[in-house]
Amino acid sequence: MQIVFYSVVLNQHQAPVADLLWELTQHNYVFVELKQSAENKGGTEDYSNRPYLLRAWESQDKKAKAMELAVTADCCVFAGIESLSFEKERLKHGLLSFEMGERWLKYGFKSLASPRLLKWLMAYYLGGWNKKPLYKLCCSAFCALDHEKLKTFDDKCYKWGYFTKVNDISDIEEPLSISTSDTMHTLMWCARFLKWKHPELPVLLAEKLKSKGFQFHLDMYGTGELEEQTKQFAKRLGVTDVMTFHGAVANNIVHENMRKTEIFLFTSDRYEGWGAVANESLSESCVLVASDTIGSSPYLISDGINGFMFKSSKSSCSFENHDMEALDSIYEKVEYLLTHPQECKQMQHNAEIGMKKTWSPDVAAKRFLALVQELKNGNETPFLSGPCSKA
Numbered sequence: 001m002q003i004v005f006y007s008v009v010l011n012q013h014q015a016p017v018a019d020l021l022w023e024l025t026q027h028n029y030v031f032v033e034l035k036q037s038a039e040n041k042g043g044t045e046d047y048s049n050r051p052y053l054l055r056a057w058e059s060q061d062k063k064a065k066a067m068e069l070a071v072t073a074d075c076c077v078f079a080g081i082e083s084l085s086f087e088k089e090r091l092k093h094g095l096l097s098f099e100m101g102e103r104w105l106k107y108g109f110k111s112l113a114s115p116r117l118l119k120w121l122m123a124y125y126l127g128g129w130n131k132k133p134l135y136k137l138c139c140s141a142f143c144a145l146d147h148e149k150l151k152t153f154d155d156k157c158y159k160w161g162y163f164t165k166v167n168d169i170s171d172i173e174e175p176l177s178i179s180t181s182d183t184m185h186t187l188m189w190c191a192r193f194l195k196w197k198h199p200e201l202p203v204l205l206a207e208k209l210k211s212k213g214f215q216f217h218l219d220m221y222g223t224g225e226l227e228e229q230t231k232q233f234a235k236r237l238g239v240t241d242v243m244t245f246h247g248a249v250a251n252n253i254v255h256e257n258m259r260k261t262e263i264f265l266f267t268s269d270r271y272e273g274w275g276a277v278a279n280e281s282l283s284e285s286c287v288l289v290a291s292d293t294i295g296s297s298p299y300l301i302s303d304g305i306n307g308f309m310f311k312s313s314k315s316s317c318s319f320e321n322h323d324m325e326a327l328d329s330i331y332e333k334v335e336y337l338l339t340h341p342q343e344c345k346q347m348q349h350n351a352e353i354g355m356k357k358t359w360s361p362d363v364a365a366k367r368f369l370a371l372v373q374e375l376k377n378g379n380e381t382p383f384l385s386g387p388c389s390k391a
Helices: 015-024 060-070 081-092 108-113 115-126 143-150 200-211 227-237 251-258 276-283 324-339 341-357 361-376
Strands: 003-007 029-033 053-055 075-078 097-101 134-138 157-159 185-190 216-221 243-247 263-266 287-291 307-310
Touching (some): 003 081, 075 081, 134 143, 143 157, 185 251, 185 276, 200 216, 200 324, 216 251, 227 243, 263 276, 263 324, 287 341, 324 341
Parallel strands (some): 003 029, 134 157, 185 263, 287 307
């Protein structure tokens, strides 16, 4: 069975599943890269030599080969508006296909003003794609609801996401017994310092935890336009003694430090489409405390089992306009973890095990091939939860 993925760029969020599909299909997998891009969002690995990579942007011959695959492969997956011409050609022939992507109405119905979205919707409605074997791989827990509002992909949405590397299950140790809460607790935040990432929220949390007498240290990683403002905010609140700003750090070092961290704070609002740092922190045995509007949160977090979701900060809130409801919500979750150390340690263990057993690249690749086969046979997905279950 030949599988072809069409996407903008092969990066660290796509490669783990791609590598496995290459092997599982006996080298009958192709990743068509549609655009030359310097963006890698923290990744350092060079993917240009992957044997399954076809860079359609490099020449007309390679673009023609990509178009040929669109009408000959057993199954194609299309991601991004750059893949639309290939998708149109395939669906003219009524061939099994998937769309892969995040939520479309991130900005509410204002999103319909996007020329890219309108272009795709016109292709969908005018092409009668609702009657074609076209399905959706939802890289956001809010994606299926958006499609319901738009009357697209009716009962054809499946859970998907981005799948980062996970540890081998044989390397995962049992949680250590903890007898006291009088210890220095470790918290981490890692993101770009942007408004919709809400870097003010972990600083406000640090102030509240310090005022309550908790022993902890918060490490913040990343750079961005609000980095200096966040540092000044921390000084103003008097929490620089319990915080460290690390700036830009290599991804492998961040992972090493995640491994030493109990609690990972993920404070973005609804504009975070997926958020692969959620996968990464859980895989490194952090308890994930994440906003409930982040695309990956409802998929990856089982409240009280491997992490907690807190009420997201409003998009309008910032350093001078605090969302106190969000602060109270995240504080409640973190306070519980700091005052229940044995439960926290068990949740750390559950986080890592859960990623390996359910949200790993290996599970995703095998389930995807199984889903394709079931759909080809006229059946539904056999999976009740996790990747490739109904969204």
